[in-house]
Amino acid sequence: MKNIAIIGSSGGNLYSLGGKSPHKLLQEIKLQSDAAGFQITAMQFIAADASMDALNDTAQASLFTSNPNGQVVQSESGPLKTINEIAKIKDQEIGTMILEGQIDGLVVMSADPDDVNKQSVAAAVEKRIPIVGTGGTSMSKISSKGAYIVAKSGTTGTTNRTRAISFIGSLANYWHVNYKAVIGSHMEDNSQPTENIWRNINIRGIMISALPGFIAMAIVLALSKIPAFSGLQDVFDLMIQALPVIVSVIAAKQVSNLDEVSIVAGVVAGVLAVDGGIIGGIIGGIVAGILVHFFFTKCIKWRFPVTTVNIAAGGLAGLISGLLVFYLFAPIALWIGDGIKDTIEIAIAFNPIIAGLIGGLLIWPAILGGVYHAAILPIVLLEMERTGASFLGAIDMVGLVLVSAGINLATIISTKDKGEAAAATPGFLINMGFGTFVEAAYPFMFSNKLVFAGAIFSAGAGGALVGLFDVRGTAYVPTFTAPFLTNNSFGFVIAMAASFGLSFVITIIANKMKKK
Numbered sequence: 001m002k003n004i005a006i007i008g009s010s011g012g013n014l015y016s017l018g019g020k021s022p023h024k025l026l027q028e029i030k031l032q033s034d035a036a037g038f039q040i041t042a043m044q045f046i047a048a049d050a051s052m053d054a055l056n057d058t059a060q061a062s063l064f065t066s067n068p069n070g071q072v073v074q075s076e077s078g079p080l081k082t083i084n085e086i087a088k089i090k091d092q093e094i095g096t097m098i099l100e101g102q103i104d105g106l107v108v109m110s111a112d113p114d115d116v117n118k119q120s121v122a123a124a125v126e127k128r129i130p131i132v133g134t135g136g137t138s139m140s141k142i143s144s145k146g147a148y149i150v151a152k153s154g155t156t157g158t159t160n161r162t163r164a165i166s167f168i169g170s171l172a173n174y175w176h177v178n179y180k181a182v183i184g185s186h187m188e189d190n191s192q193p194t195e196n197i198w199r200n201i202n203i204r205g206i207m208i209s210a211l212p213g214f215i216a217m218a219i220v221l222a223l224s225k226i227p228a229f230s231g232l233q234d235v236f237d238l239m240i241q242a243l244p245v246i247v248s249v250i251a252a253k254q255v256s257n258l259d260e261v262s263i264v265a266g267v268v269a270g271v272l273a274v275d276g277g278i279i280g281g282i283i284g285g286i287v288a289g290i291l292v293h294f295f296f297t298k299c300i301k302w303r304f305p306v307t308t309v310n311i312a313a314g315g316l317a318g319l320i321s322g323l324l325v326f327y328l329f330a331p332i333a334l335w336i337g338d339g340i341k342d343t344i345e346i347a348i349a350f351n352p353i354i355a356g357l358i359g360g361l362l363i364w365p366a367i368l369g370g371v372y373h374a375a376i377l378p379i380v381l382l383e384m385e386r387t388g389a390s391f392l393g394a395i396d397m398v399g400l401v402l403v404s405a406g407i408n409l410a411t412i413i414s415t416k417d418k419g420e421a422a423a424a425t426p427g428f429l430i431n432m433g434f435g436t437f438v439e440a441a442y443p444f445m446f447s448n449k450l451v452f453a454g455a456i457f458s459a460g461a462g463g464a465l466v467g468l469f470d471v472r473g474t475a476y477v478p479t480f481t482a483p484f485l486t487n488n489s490f491g492f493v494i495a496m497a498a499s500f501g502l503s504f505v506i507t508i509i510a511n512k513m514k515k516k
Contacts, residue, residue, distance in 0.1 A: 002175055003041040004033065004105045005094050006066075007117050010046065011110025011135055011155070012053035018160035019110070022047035022064055026072045028164035029107060033070075036172045036179040040070040041103055044090040046083055046116065063087050087116050095119030098127055104175075107167050108133030110155070113142045121145065130174050132167045134158060134306065150174045153305035159260050162296070166306035173303065181297065197293050200255045201286055206247055207378045209254070210278075211476060213239075213246040214384045218474050221388035222485045236388060243385055244281030245270030251282050252318075255289025258296060261314040265292045268318025269325065276330035277337045278385050284325040291317035337382055344383065348391060352467035359392060360463020360499075363399040364456050367438065380474070387472060389486055394466045394473035397435065397482050398495045399459030401475050404441040405431035406458065406503030407451060411444050414511040420444070432479045444507065448514060454506030462499030471495060 006029060010019030018025045026045060033040055043066040048059055061083040063075040075086070097103050098120060106124045108131055113121040121142055124131055130150040133139050139152040151170035155163075165181045172179035217239040224232035248270030249263055256262040269284035276283065296313040304312065325333070347355045366372045376392055383390035408428035412421050420443075427440020445452040465471075469491020473482055482496070483489040 001037055001039050002104045002171070002177070003039045003102060004107055004171065005042040005044075005097070005103045005120065006040060006107045006109075007044045007091070007094065007120050008046075008107075008109035008111040008133070008135070008138070009052060009116075010048050011138075012051050014110045014135060014155045015048070015051040015053075017155050017158055018163070019047070021160070022062075023072065023074070025109075025160045025163075026064060028160040029167060030070065030072065031182055032164045032168040032179075035182045036168050036177055038105075038168065038171070038177075040066050042066060042090075042094045042097055043072070044087055044094055044117070044120070045109070046080075046087050048080055049077075052110070063090070065090060084116050088119075091117055091119045095123040098123035098129060101127075103129065105129055105171050106131045106133075107171075108135070108138065108142065109163075110135035111138045111142065113138065113145060121147065124148075130171060132170045134163055151303055151305070153307050155307070158306050158310055159258075161259055162261060162310055163306055165296075166300055166309060169300040170303060173301065181300070197255060197290055200257065200289070202254065203282065203378065204373050205254060206251045206282055206285070207381055208373065209250045210243075210247045210381065211377075213243060214381050215474065215476055217243070218384065218388050218477075218485045240385065240388075241274055243278050244274050244276065244284070246281070247278050248273055248281040248285035248288065251285025252289040252292065255286055256292040256296075258292055258313070261296065261310050262289055262292045264314035265289070265318035265321070268315070269322040272319075272322025273325040273330065273333075276325050276333035278381065279337045280325050280330045280333035283329050283333055284321050287321035287324060288317050291321055337385070340379060340382055341386055344379070344391060348467065348470075352470055353464050354467070355391075356395065356463040356465065356467025357460050358463070359395045360399040360466070361456055361460040363395055363459050363463070364403075367400065383472075384474065387487075389472035389474060391466070391472055393475060394471045394486065394492060394495070395459075395463045396475040397473055397479070398462035398466055398492075398499045400438040401431050401435050401479060402462065402496050402500040403455050403458045403503040404438040405479070406500040407441040407444050407455060407507045410504045410507035410511065414508045416515075435475045435477045435479050435482065448510050450510035450513065451507050454503055454510065458499045458502035458506065461502055462495045465491070465495035465498055469495065 010022060030040055045064040046061055048061040059080045060077050061080040062077050063083050063086055065073050067073050111117040125145050125147045128148045131147050132151045134153050134155045143149055220232050220236045220239060223229045224236055249266035252262045252266030265288040266285045269288040270281050273280040273284035292313045295317055299309040299312050366376055380390045380393045405428055408424040411424040415421055430437040445455055469488050471486055471488045471491045473486035473492050483492045486492045
């Protein structure tokens with residue numbers, strides 16, 4: 001096992017690029033060190049409360065060190081001058097450890113080789129141990145002292161994660177250690193190789209994460225119908241064009257897990273994928289995420305400076321994937337998206353009442369069978385892409401949210417079981433207040449067949465009314481606001497009231513029959 005030490009500070013430019021979150025910065029390095037089998041034997045990192053480009057000795061700072069287990073330890077905050085004096089003692093300890101052969105490599109970030117980090121740098125130069133680091137000024141000074149630098153870079157364009165991967169990757173290459181970068185959450189199972197990037201592709205996860213953007217668009221559409229806010233129609237048109245960018249960014253970030261680098265790639269790909277609609281945006285984002293991961297790992301292996309790594313990974317990945325969609329996939333993606341939306345419109349045009357009835361009857365089996373989030377929600381978002389509201393979105397609100405609310409309210413009123421009433425109360429409040437958490441009705445549906453049948457019947461009746469009044473709407477908003485986010489407020493209110501009332505009455509009857 002190789003032992004490494006971390007020295008430096010939150011710096012000037014580094015402060016704006018992750019240094020102001022020293023715990024995250026240092027934990028990223030520890031995460032990658034663990035993946036490579038390296039031990040963080042020593043640490044001396046000074047974190048100030050502002051950029052050091054414009055600090056004086058009265059500024060507040062903390063000293064981060066490591067315990068024998070390699071865990072990060074933070075000192076109490078104090079004036080920078082005082083913290084620097086304490087740091088010099090730690091610097092002497094690290095220098096001695098290097099001279100005694102207890103440290104094999106050095107990670108440097110915005111260090112001061114002429115003062116606070118003088119002893120450790122001098123010892124590293126004497127022992128010729130490999131050094132990796134960022135900070136243009138500090139690395140230049142360290143290099144001028146004859147240090148054996150394996151990889152160095154400025155901090156521009158870097159993130160905590162990309163810096164950490166660059167540091168550990170460069171040391172692993174130098175020592176010929178098999179290292180697989182951990183590109184993902186700190187809580188992930190790191191035993192899985194990151195090369196299996198395909199596991200990160202999740203269309204459902206992308207769509208669900210993009211939902212707030214669609215709801216914002218629906219709100220703008222509703223406001224634009226008010227005469228005083230009619231000018232918002234232009235904003236609505238602009239937001240429709242932004243939807244592919246939103247889903248592209250989410251897709252790129254979820255696939256690559258490289259934070260800002262993947263976000264940039266997703267934006268570039270999404271802008272070029274606008275003509276392909278949200279399906280084009282998803283394709284562009286997924287390809288961008290895959291390419292970001294590929295370019296990033298290759299550039300690290302080739303020992304590119306980390307700033308160049310980020311620029312190459314983010315810029316090239318976004319550009320290549322965006323151009324692929326722009327010239328190749330956009331027409332296909334648009335055809336698929338329009339085909340799905342047109343199929344729904346054809347079914348509605350054939351017989352809107354039957355279409356609504358079938359949609360309502362199937363909505364509960366769909367969510368119980370796991371089909372809702374995989375198929376129905378993406379279709380809802382595809383519908384909203386065109387008009388800002390959705391036929392299936394209206395059925396969602398009527399058939400799921402209001403039915404669940406009716407069941408929960410009836411349970412609160414009609415049951416003598418305090419436990420059931422206590423369980424139903426938050427469900428009802430969330431249904432009405434936020435337009436979600438329909439799963440709150442599950443316990444009562446599963447424990448009583450009549451309640452279960454009543455839920456499906458009520459949803460079907462509400463869906464038929466949605467078809468009768470040709471309603472387009474959405475769920476995932478406070479229930480009392482839903483009638484304002486639709487093309488037919490009166491029809492939506494009637495459908496909502498009907499499904500709520502039916503599920504409420506049927507549950508009351510079921511509970512009374514159960515008592516008897």
